Amino acid sequence: MRRAGLVALAAALLPLAAVAAEDGRQFVAMPAEARAELRAEMIDFQSALHQIVAALGEGRHGDAADAAEKQIGVSAMGRHRHAAPNARPGMHMPAEMHAIARGMHVSASEFAKAARAGDVAKSLQSLQTVTGACVSCHRAYRTQ
Ligand code: HEC
Known part of the structure; x- marks a missing residue:
């Protein structure tokens, strides 16, 4: 009975293990403080992205x-410049x-320039480069 239970449990967990093994993103170790930041x-x-799209619309x-x-x-770069090294995510990337x-x-910043100039086509192109960076990083790296 007990054994059957264990077998059932293992069978239930097996697909989870397979999913974990398929995660091809590179693991980046960071101290807890850096991850929280x-x-x-x-x-x-x-x-910010949500505000930007709303304002554009x-x-x-x-x-x-x-x-x-x-x-x-x-302008948003270096937000952790004065933090201790263990709380600076960039140092661990x-x-x-x-x-x-x-x-x-x-x-x-390129988006900001184009949007300010009222160049909608160019601003959307730059915005897509921004979202492209979100996507590329999330697809390539994980911290847990
Ligand atoms: C250079 C890499 C990188 C870029 C660029 C990046 N992210 Fe992330 N993002 C991460 C990592 C790594 C995590 C996981 C952090 C953790 O929990 O340890 C994350 C997590 C997140 C989360 C989940 C936060 C939570 O509650 O756990 C959101 C939302 C997010 N990113 C939004 C964005 C958006 C929007 C952009 C683009 C404007 C972006 N990210 C750009 C690396 C990046």
Whole structure:
């Protein structure tokens, strides 16, 4: 009886193990403090993106530009500059991951410039480069 229970449990867990093994993303080890900072920053990025799309939809290009520059753009870089090393996510990122992050900041600033100039086509292109950076990083790396 007991044995049958264990076998059933193993059978139930097997698909989970298979899913875990299929996760091809690179694991990046970070101290808990750095991960907590990264998560807080990520939630802010998501809110910023939401604000940007809302502002664009309502034709408030200046507001979209401000949100992008302040919250994701080059102006938002170095948020953890004065934190202890164990609370600085960037210090624990492999070079390529860090490059994706920098590219995201630069693209958000390019978006801000284009949006401020009222160039809708160009601003959407830059915004897609921003979301592309979110996607590339999330598809390539994991921290847990
Ligand atoms: C350089 C890599 C990188 C980039 C670029 C990046 N992320 Fe992330 N993101 C991560 C990692 C790593 C995690 C997992 C953090 C953890 O829990 O340890 C994460 C987690 C998140 C989460 C989940 C937070 C939670 O509650 O656990 C959200 C939401 C998110 N990112 C949004 C975004 C958005 C939106 C963008 C683009 C504007 C973006 N990220 C760009 C690396 C990145």
